Amino acid sequence: MSKQKKPPIPISGVVYGEIIYWCTCVSALVVLFGTIKSFLEVDQTIPVDYLLNAVFEGRSVEAVWAGSVLQNSPDALTYLAILNSGEAITVAGIAFGVLSVGPAIFFSAAFMWRSHNEFFAVTALVSGAFAVIAPFVFFLL
């Protein structure tokens, strides 16, 4: 019986997967760092014990933040402004993992185009653009 050959694996897929994989690993380390910092901060911008208490008491999102130093619910820009706090670093770590989808799609689209799959390269570019724009749509509406 002749031995069957393994089919080639599309490079565009591998590029997409590798970028996402490694960015997710990095984002996990950032999230860990943020968690430790949240608990170790002496002069906490957002006290972690208060946050956990408020969340598990069942307070609404508005009420949770109204009782904090921020007084209003933070958006992505607020987190950027207080990026030295543990809570903001943790959210930034999660956001980094989420945002890695954008560049991964763009690089993958380039390889898709090179392999003469123009239709999928274009759908990938549109999807990548949407993934990158999505964080800002809130501010436009």
Next chain:
Amino acid sequence: MMISKRLPELQLLILCTIGCYIFLELFVASAALDGLFGFTGVDIIFISFLLSFFVAIISVIAGVGGGVIFTPLMLAFTSVDTLIIRSTGLVVAMFSGLVASGPFMRKGLADIKLVFLGALPILVGGFVGSMAAVSLSQHLGETGDSIVRIALGLLLAAIALVFIVGGASTEYPEHVERSKLATKLKLRHMYWEDTLQKPVKYTVHNVKIAVLLLFAVGFTGGFFGLGGGWAVVPVLNLVMSVPLKVSAATSGVLLAMGNSAAIWPYINVGALIGVVAAPWMLGQIIGGIVGAHVLSGIKAAFVRKLLIVMLFLTSLKLLSRGVEGLFNISIPFI
């Protein structure tokens, strides 16, 4: 267990995570939280991580996203705000898929063309769904929460039914006629099937219907914070005739991508609380990899039956809590 030797980065991540939590437990003074049986904040973080780790393993074996387990359980049995639960649910649903994208693509199991075909409908659907969730919560408050619980209760019962009839899923679906659109788009592919020790060819069908269904899946995933692994696999396998293994891998990659847009409306209203979501995210990453590599030998059928029972019971609890909230009554025994 040679998995950590094959994946040194996983070894590093596990060591860092465990080290971090042991450090916090031993050296950080955290106050006991009100009404949580004397557990401190650090205890809650560690318990969340462990729960997430096991949820990830169960969801990998059962072939669903972790969000399907996390969100309904939290909505049914805790008093945490529904927006916070749903945003964390999206993190749970997303990160096991994100980290699995690498191995799935390396092995050639996920079909990158199918991923890009479904990416836009699922991205837009997820985003619109989460915008709708935020809007409903802001305008209807407690009533909106009750409506969400009832709707999710009904959806869970439907998901459980999908699992029961899921036996219709076929490992290698076959079609006699060819789809013109799929032929035009060159949607045919081949993957290496380890169990058969040969490549398996497949062609795709019903492209237009599948695109519409993926939009709907994206919407429900974003709205309820469920992800949508329970629905994407049937769409790919039963509607598009993609082999089951490729469907499962492609679904993971596709959902992670779709949820990446859906999370932003939640972040921008402050519903993603980092310290709450972090242990769930880490548990999903580590548990997702461990589950995918180590536990492939475990009987999936048993886990699926367990999941069906859990989905029905949670559905009942969600419906009762929704009705109680909506009509201000108390339903005994549930």
